[in-house]
Amino acid sequence: MGGFPLLSTVLLSPIAAAILLCFISKEAKESVRIIAAGAMTISLALTVFAYFTYDISAGGMQFTEDIPWIKDLGVAYSLGVDGISLPMLLLTDLIGLAAVFSSWNIEKRPKEFFILLLILIAGVTGTFIARDLFIFLLCYEVVVIPIYIMVIIWGSTKRVTKEYAGMKLTIYLLMGSAFMLVGVVALYLQAFPAHMRTFDMEALAMASQLGNFSETFQIFAFFLLLLGFGSLLSMFPFHSWSPDGYAGAPTAVSMIHAGVLKKIGGYGLIRLGLLVLPLGAKFWAPLIAGLAMINVLYAAYIALVQKDLKYVIGYSSVSHMGYVLLGFAALNVISISGAVANMVAHGVMSALFFSMIGYVYEKTHMRSVTELRGLAHQMPRVAVGFMLAGMASVGLPGLIGFVPEFTIFVGSFGVYPIFAILAISGIIFTALYTLRVLAKVLFGPKDTRFDAFRDARGVEMMPLILLGIVLVGFGLFPQVLMGVVGSGVEPLLPLLNHIADAPTLLGGI
Amino acid sequence: MNFLAISTEIGILVLALFVMAVDLILPKQETRKSVACITICGLIALLLYGFTQYHFDGSPYFYQNLYFVDNYAIFFKQLFIVAVLFTILFSQDYAQSLLRYRGEFYSLLLFALLGMCVLASANDFLTAFVGLELMTISFYILVGARMSSSNSSEAAVKYLVVGSASTAVMLYGISLVYGSTGSVLFEEICRNPHLLFATSIAGITMILIGFFFKLSVIPFHMWAPDVYQGAPTPVTALLAMGSKAAGLAVLMRVLYTAFPMMGGYWLPILAVLSAVCMIGGNVMAIKQKDLKRMLAYSSIAQAGYMMVGIVAADMPGMKAVLFYAMLYVFANVGAFAVLAVVDQQKGATDHRAVSGLAKSAPILAAVMTISLLSMAGIPPTAGFAGKIYLFTAVVERGYLWLAFVGFVMSMISVYYYLLVAKAMYLGEDRENTKIHISGAVRASVLLSVIATIAIGVCPEQLANITNIAAQTFMR
Numbered sequence: 001m002g003g004f005p006l007l008s009t010v011l012l013s014p015i016a017a018a019i020l021l022c023f024i025s026k027e028a029k030e031s032v033r034i035i036a037a038g039a040m041t042i043s044l045a046l047t048v049f050a051y052f053t054y055d056i057s058a059g060g061m062q063f064t065e066d067i068p069w070i071k072d073l074g075v076a077y078s079l080g081v082d083g084i085s086l087p088m089l090l091l092t093d094l095i096g097l098a099a100v101f102s103s104w105n106i107e108k109r110p111k112e113f114f115i116l117l118l119i120l121i122a123g124v125t126g127t128f129i130a131r132d133l134f135i136f137l138l139c140y141e142v143v144v145i146p147i148y149i150m151v152i153i154w155g156s157t158k159r160v161t162k163e164y165a166g167m168k169l170t171i172y173l174l175m176g177s178a179f180m181l182v183g184v185v186a187l188y189l190q191a192f193p194a195h196m197r198t199f200d201m202e203a204l205a206m207a208s209q210l211g212n213f214s215e216t217f218q219i220f221a222f223f224l225l226l227l228g229f230g231s232l233l234s235m236f237p238f239h240s241w242s243p244d245g246y247a248g249a250p251t252a253v254s255m256i257h258a259g260v261l262k263k264i265g266g267y268g269l270i271r272l273g274l275l276v277l278p279l280g281a282k283f284w285a286p287l288i289a290g291l292a293m294i295n296v297l298y299a300a301y302i303a304l305v306q307k308d309l310k311y312v313i314g315y316s317s318v319s320h321m322g323y324v325l326l327g328f329a330a331l332n333v334i335s336i337s338g339a340v341a342n343m344v345a346h347g348v349m350s351a352l353f354f355s356m357i358g359y360v361y362e363k364t365h366m367r368s369v370t371e372l373r374g375l376a377h378q379m380p381r382v383a384v385g386f387m388l389a390g391m392a393s394v395g396l397p398g399l400i401g402f403v404p405e406f407t408i409f410v411g412s413f414g415v416y417p418i419f420a421i422l423a424i425s426g427i428i429f430t431a432l433y434t435l436r437v438l439a440k441v442l443f444g445p446k447d448t449r450f451d452a453f454r455d456a457r458g459v460e461m462m463p464l465i466l467l468g469i470v471l472v473g474f475g476l477f478p479q480v481l482m483g484v485v486g487s488g489v490e491p492l493l494p495l496l497n498h499i500a501d502a503p504t505l506l507g508g509i
Numbered sequence: 510m511n512f513l514a515i516s517t518e519i520g521i522l523v524l525a526l527f528v529m530a531v532d533l534i535l536p537k538q539e540t541r542k543s544v545a546c547i548t549i550c551g552l553i554a555l556l557l558y559g560f561t562q563y564h565f566d567g568s569p570y571f572y573q574n575l576y577f578v579d580n581y582a583i584f585f586k587q588l589f590i591v592a593v594l595f596t597i598l599f600s601q602d603y604a605q606s607l608l609r610y611r612g613e614f615y616s617l618l619l620f621a622l623l624g625m626c627v628l629a630s631a632n633d634f635l636t637a638f639v640g641l642e643l644m645t646i647s648f649y650i651l652v653g654a655r656m657s658s659s660n661s662s663e664a665a666v667k668y669l670v671v672g673s674a675s676t677a678v679m680l681y682g683i684s685l686v687y688g689s690t691g692s693v694l695f696e697e698i699c700r701n702p703h704l705l706f707a708t709s710i711a712g713i714t715m716i717l718i719g720f721f722f723k724l725s726v727i728p729f730h731m732w733a734p735d736v737y738q739g740a741p742t743p744v745t746a747l748l749a750m751g752s753k754a755a756g757l758a759v760l761m762r763v764l765y766t767a768f769p770m771m772g773g774y775w776l777p778i779l780a781v782l783s784a785v786c787m788i789g790g791n792v793m794a795i796k797q798k799d800l801k802r803m804l805a806y807s808s809i810a811q812a813g814y815m816m817v818g819i820v821a822a823d824m825p826g827m828k829a830v831l832f833y834a835m836l837y838v839f840a841n842v843g844a845f846a847v848l849a850v851v852d853q854q855k856g857a858t859d860h861r862a863v864s865g866l867a868k869s870a871p872i873l874a875a876v877m878t879i880s881l882l883s884m885a886g887i888p889p890t891a892g893f894a895g896k897i898y899l900f901t902a903v904v905e906r907g908y909l910w911l912a913f914v915g916f917v918m919s920m921i922s923v924y925y926y927l928l929v930a931k932a933m934y935l936g937e938d939r940e941n942t943k944i945h946i947s948g949a950v951r952a953s954v955l956l957s958v959i960a961t962i963a964i965g966v967c968p969e970q971l972a973n974i975t976n977i978a979a980q981t982f983m984r
Contacts, residue, residue, distance in 0.1 A: 070969050072976070073897070134897075138888040145887060148927060152935055163931065170927065174920035181916045185897070185904050194905075 006063050007079040007129050010046050010093065013039045014118040014125070021115050029110050033100070036114040040097040040121065047093045054086055056487040061131065061202075074198035075134040083488020087344045087481060088128040088260070088267055094470060095259040095351045096121040099252035101462035102355045105362060106154070106250075113154060116146040117252055124256065127264050133184060133272070134199040137177075140264060144173050147253060154250040158308060158367065165248020169257075172231055172241035180228025180268075183221045187276065190217060205275045215279045222280025225273050226288070233265030234318045235325060236294045243306075243314030251358025254310065258317045259351035263343040266324045270336065274328075274492070278499045282331065289329035289412075293419045295322030300429035304436070309360075309367045312437050313353045316393060319430065320346045326416070326423055327408040331496055335411025337489045341404035341481055345392065348400055348470050352389040355463040356382050363453040369440050377446040379455040385464040386442055388471050390434045395427060399475040403482065514571040514578045517555060517562075517586055518626050524551040525619035532612025545601050545949075548615050552594045559587040563974075568981055570632070574694055577632040584831055584978035585629035585758045592751040592838050593622045598953040599846035600743035603853045608654050608741065617654075618747070621647035625755035632766075634683045634693040637759050641679075641723070644755060645672050648748065652740040664739025671722065671732040679719025685712030695767040704770060713768060717775065720763075723756040724812050725805075726782050727789040734797075737805035742852045745801055746845030749808040750838045757815055757834060761827065764819065765982070772822060780820045784911060786813025787918040795925045799859045800848055803925060804841075807884060810922060811837055814899060817911055821902040824979050829898035831975040836883065836891035836964055842957040843880030847873045850950055855942060863929065864936025870944040874933040876954040881926035883961045886919045891964035898972070 017039030021032055054062055061080035069077045081089055099117065106113055119142065126139030148170045155162030188199060191207035198204075207213065213221070231238035242262075246254045274281045296319050303315035320342070327339030359382055360375065361367050376383035392401040405427075413420040456464065474481045512519070528544055535543060568579035597618060604611050624644025631637035649672065653665025687693055689709040690701040703709060718729065725733035737745045764775060790810030797803035815837075818830035847866075848858050850873060855862045867874040883890035896919060900912040964971050 070894075070967070070972070072969065072972050073901075138893065141888050141893065144923075145882060149930070149934065152931055163935075167924070167927070171920075171924060174923050175917070178916040178920040181900075182909070182913050185901055185912055186909060189901060189905050 005065055006046055006050055007081065008065055010043045010050075010089070011079070011122060011125050011129060013042045014096070014122040018115045018118040018122070021111055021118070024111065026109075026111050032111050032114050033104055036100045036118060037097070039118065040093065040100050043121075043125070044093040044097050047090050050081065051086055051090050051484070054081070054083075054484060056083070056483055059083060059487045059491060064131070070134075073134065074196075074200070076132050076198075076200065077135065078131040078200065079129045080131045081129055083484050083486065084267065084270060084340055085128045086484055086488070087340065088263060089125065091263070091344050091347045092121065092125050092128060092260045094466060095255055095347060096125075098351060098355060098463040098466050099255045101459055101466075102255060102358055103250070103252045104459050108154060113150065113250075116150050117256075119143075120146045120150070120253070120256060124260050124264070128267065131201055132199050133188070133201055133204065136201075136268075137181065137184060141177060143261065144170055144177075147173075147249075147257070150253050151245070151249045155248045155253075156250070156361070158247055159311070160244050160248060162248040165244050168241050169245035169249070172238065172245075176228040176231035176238070178228075179224045183224030183228065186217075186221050186224070187213075190221075201271065201276070208276050208278065213277065213279075215283075218277040218280035219283045220280075222273055222277045222284055225268070225277070226284055229265040229268040229273065230288075230291075231265075233262055233269070233321050233325065234295075235265075235288075235321070236291050236298060236318075239295065239299065239318045242318050243311050246314040246317075246354070247308060247310040251354055251361075254354040254358070255351040258313070258354060259347040262317065262321065263347060266321075266328065266339060266343050269328055270340070274331075274336075275495070278495055279502065282499045282502070285329040285331055286416075288325055289416050289419050292322045292325035292329060293422050295319060295325060296423045296426040297322075297429065300426050300433065303433040304429065306433075307369050309357045309369060309372075309437065309441070310354070312369070312433060313350060313357065316430070316433065317346065317350050319426065320350075320393070322426070323405055323408050323423065326412050326419060330408075330412035330415040331499070332411050332415065333489055333493050333496060335408055335415070336492065337482065337485050338404050338407030338409075338411055340485045340489065342401075342408060344481060344485075345400040345404045345474070348467050348474075349389045349392040352385055352463070352467040352471065353393075355467070356385040356389065359456055359460060364450065369437055372441045374442070374444045374447045375450060376442040378450045378453055381456050381461065381464065383442045385468065386438060388468055390438045392471055392475070393434050394431045397475075398472075400471045400481075402475065403478040407482075511569055511571055514569040515576060515630075517559065518623060518630075520551070520555050520558070521619055521623045521626060524548065524555075525616045525623065527551075528612065528619060529616045532616070542601075544612050544615050545597055545604075548597055548619065549594060552590050552597070556587055556590045556594065559583055559590065563977060565977075574696065575633050575636050576630050578630055579981040580978040581762075581827075581831075581982040582630040582758075584974065585754065585834075586626045588754055588835055588838060589622055589625040589629070589751055591835075592747060592754070592842075593618055595838070595842040595846070595953050595957065596743045596747045596751075599842070599849055599950050600741075601949050602947050603741065603743055603849045606853055607657075609656050610654070614651070614654055617647045617651050621651065621747070621751070625751055625758075628755045628759045631759060631762070632695055634687070634695075637763070638680065638683065640755075641759070642676065644752060645676070645723075648672075648744070648752060651744045652736060652748075654744065655741050658739075660739040661741065662739075664736045667732055667739075668736045675719050675722030675729070678715050678722070682712040682715025682717075682719060685709060685715065688712075695763065698767045699769060704768070710771075710774070713771060713775070716763065717778070720756055720760045721782070724753060724760070725809055726812060726816070727785045727809060730789075730809050733809060734802045734805040737808075738799055738801045742801065742845060742849040742858070745804075746841055746849070749804065749845070750841040753808065753812055754834045754838070757812075757819075757830065761819055761830065761982075765822070765827075776820060776822065779816055780908060780911060783813045783816035783820060784914045786810060786816065787914055791918045791922045791925075794922070797925070800863065800929065801858045803929075804844060804848075807922065807925075808841075810918065811884065814896070814915060814919075817903050817908075817915055818899050820908060820911065821906045823902070823906065825898070825902040825905065827979040827982060828972070828975045829895070829902045831978055832898050832968070832971060833895040835971060835975070836895045836961065839957045839960040839964070840880045840883040840890075840892065843876045843954055843961065844884075846950055846954045846957065847877040847880075850944065850946065854944055855940075860929070860932045860936070864932040865938030866933040866944070869938055869942065870946060872951070873944065873946065873954065876958045877933065878930045879958050879961060881929060882923075883965070885923045885926050887923065889962060889965045891961050891968070894965055894968040898968075
């Protein structure tokens with residue numbers, strides 16, 4: 001790749017656009033949107049380029065960049081992607097661009113909206129490409145405040161007020177990060193003696209292999225990280241922010257939040273929890289598996305009775321995160337590959353769902369399952385989007401959701417057969433609530449109330465096209481996704497074998 | 510006698526007297542601008558002069574070791590000068606419209622600054638006491654400077670009574686320590702075997718209590734909210750950043766040079782009190798409607814964070830305290846400069862007064878939000894780096910629980926800081942008042958916000974200076 005800082009460009013192009021937007025007149029709505037879309041297109045194009053030039057056979061961190069930053073803390077501006085973070089990066093930029101197009105018609109203070117949206121996207125991008133823990137945390141905390149402001153200004157008040165939703169979202173994210181910070185500080189200090197300290201994640205993993213973390217320490221630190229990442233991943237019982245938050249948030253925030261931000265939790269558990277604290281991961285795995293099962297069944301059960309479309313998808317995302325957790329907890333290469341791939345799959349489908357709901361709500365100002373009906377007559381294209389996302393959510397073969405979920409079940413069945421069977425039965429619930437919603441909202445007799453509303457067209461089609469292509473593409477050619485993911489997960493094999501053999505304090509319960 | 514060692518103090522004294530004289534000589538209606546200008550120029554010169562004083566060999570003493578000018582003291586003096594400089598910069602309009610004695614206001618600020626500088630360098634209890642009194646007595650008058658406002662007078666009386674009581678307690682403690690060790694010099698006290706006697710332990714306790722009053726550490730904080738609310742807003746700002754930092758400076762000096770042997774005795778107390786401050790300050794701040802009161806409680810919490818660094822009792826800990834004290838100055842300037850403008854032009858400082866500020870004065874709303882987020886420790890502001898320094902230092906010494914309390918409470922503090930942001934960005938301004946922002950205020954808020962973000966993005970420069978300052982102390 002020569003000296004071209006590809007990842008920095010991906011990270012900085014939204015930031016540069018945000019700065020540029022600060023100097024543009026408030027009235028110039030059109031140019032604001034075009035600049036935002038242009039910046040995200042650059043990021044996405046570069047990411048796609050990176051995705052297809054990533055050398056799968058070589059594996060490991062590629063496109064790396066290193067610049068020392070805060071020397072006395074051992075912080076470096078180091079970026080890089082491997083098979084686990086690259087799909088996440090692709091997901092971020094894909095949903096970022098789709099979110100920009102979904103917010104195309106925003107009327108209220110568009111300039112501020114797009115500035116905050118671009119900062120949000122840059123923050124999420126940073127967490128996935130950072131190889132330095134400090135940068136990871138920094139980017140993670142940067143996203144919190146834009147989300148709050150976006151929810152309270154551009155959000156919608158339905159069952160809960162948008163102020164409540166915004167504050168709940170913020171408090172949960174921050175409390176989680178407080179626990180995470182304590183864990184990270186402890187890790188940082190424990191890893192190396194003074195003067196050798198570093199926030200470099202690979203070095204921390206190395207310290208772990210050298211045996212610098214005792215087993216009790218690992219168990220304790222992993223628990224702190226689990227609280228942080230778990231609440232971000234809406235793990236039961238820390239899930240209640242998710243439906244309320246999505247319901248209050250504007251479409252773009254719901255898309256990014258459900259689509260990618262949540263996945264930082266799963267990504268962090270693997271990157272930090274498993275690689276740096278393997279024994280801790282093994283100790284807590286049975287608990288995680290149990291909670292994962294509750295996530296899958298309990299959230300799906302609640303989603304059955306929701307009336308607000310956003311709540312249905314909110315609980316559905318909690319339910320789907322249960323599969324990710326289950327895949328992680330089984331701690332083998334197959335199940336973890338499934339977990340990573342499922343994060344991508346769920347990101348795409350939930351973003352598409354929220355985008356379609358956002359479009360319907362923008363036109364009709366209705367989100368209730370009982371009010372909306374027969375939309376397929378007036379909005380056939382939107383209906384296609386709903387169907388694609390819904391079928392992917394159910395796990396229809398040929399769409400993105402099938403292979404990852406199947407992989408998770410294959411991987412986890414040998415480890416937790418009962419949990420796996422219960423989780424598979426969750427698919428029945430998923431099918432129930434998804435089909436119920438789709439049938440009520442899209443099909444049935446034509447309702448003349450909706451005649452005045454036109455179907456999506458022009459730019460409004462962009463989220464559907466972008467996300468739809470990926471949804472079908474990765475569904476038909478799962479190897480494009482699974483190959484990259486596998487190249488990131490397979491190097492974990494020795495580590496996983498090692499902890500499988502290692503005796504633990506309670507023998508893994 | 511090495512007068513070069515106290516050149517900064519001499520400069521401040523001359524400046525203060527000169528400002529007083531100028532105020533008397535010049536015609537009354539013209540004094541405001543010129544006096545403020547002279548003060549600002551003088552202080553900038555002193556601030557730059559401070560940079561030339563950093564040294565890497567032995568630090569100079571003055572007059573029989575009464576006064577010690579190490580890099581630590583120089584750093585704190587610069588911090589005080591920055592604090593007073595900003596206070597004067599953003600208080601011009603405020604002083605012009607609300608205060609009766611403008612010239613005296615500036616010279617009193619300078620005398621308070623002189624007191625703080627003496628505190629930073631004091632190497633024995635008597636000098637420290639003189640500095641403390643000079644600072645506190647100047648503040649008594651400054652707090653009551655809004656003569657037309659009954660709140661201000663009430664605050665001044667309250668501050669006077671509580672301040673005198675705590676001074677008396679501290680003085681009694683000093684006399685007990687002197688009685689059992691026969692010295693007031695920190696270095697001599699440190700070596701004295703009689704320090705372990707019950708009388709001197711009682712003395713140490715009383716000295717600590719005196720400091721806790723000054724720092725408004727819970728449970729000695731009752732005066733702070735009332736005084737902060739009643740005092741003229743610029744004075745509140747200086748109370749929160751200057752007076753508190755001065756108290757910390759001398760507290761660290763006393764604890765580390767006079768009573769290091771007694772660490773086992775005061776370290777646990779300090780650890781518990783810092784946790785109590787972080788929890789109590791942040792929890793009580795949630796309910797406050799008035800922003801000055803809210804910031805008073807938040808400043809109690811901030812004192813708690815800084816005490817975390819003292820508990821670490823080593824170089825990284827001290828470095829973290831210095832770092833945090835500096836970034837707190839910038840965050841405070843941002844918040845209080847905005848409040849001073851609101852206070853002056855709307856006559857109130859509660860949530861209703863700031864609501865809709867994002868429309869009437871977007872720059873002020875943005876500065877306020879960023880400054881508050883820095884206090885909460887959200888990146889990319891300076892507060893994040895500061896907290897990482899503080900808590901890594903203390904975790905290394907085995908106080909993981911303290912870091913736990915600190916991180917959780919700082920996330921809770923985001924809640925009430927965001928309520929302010931919500932009022933500014935979502936609230937409607939019913940009176941539709943036009944907010945006028947003068948050049949000086951604009952300069953001070955912009956400078957403080959740039960500093961907050963610059964330190965947050967590249968903390969290394971400030972970290973290096975604090976490192977140098979902490980090194981001479983912890984030889």
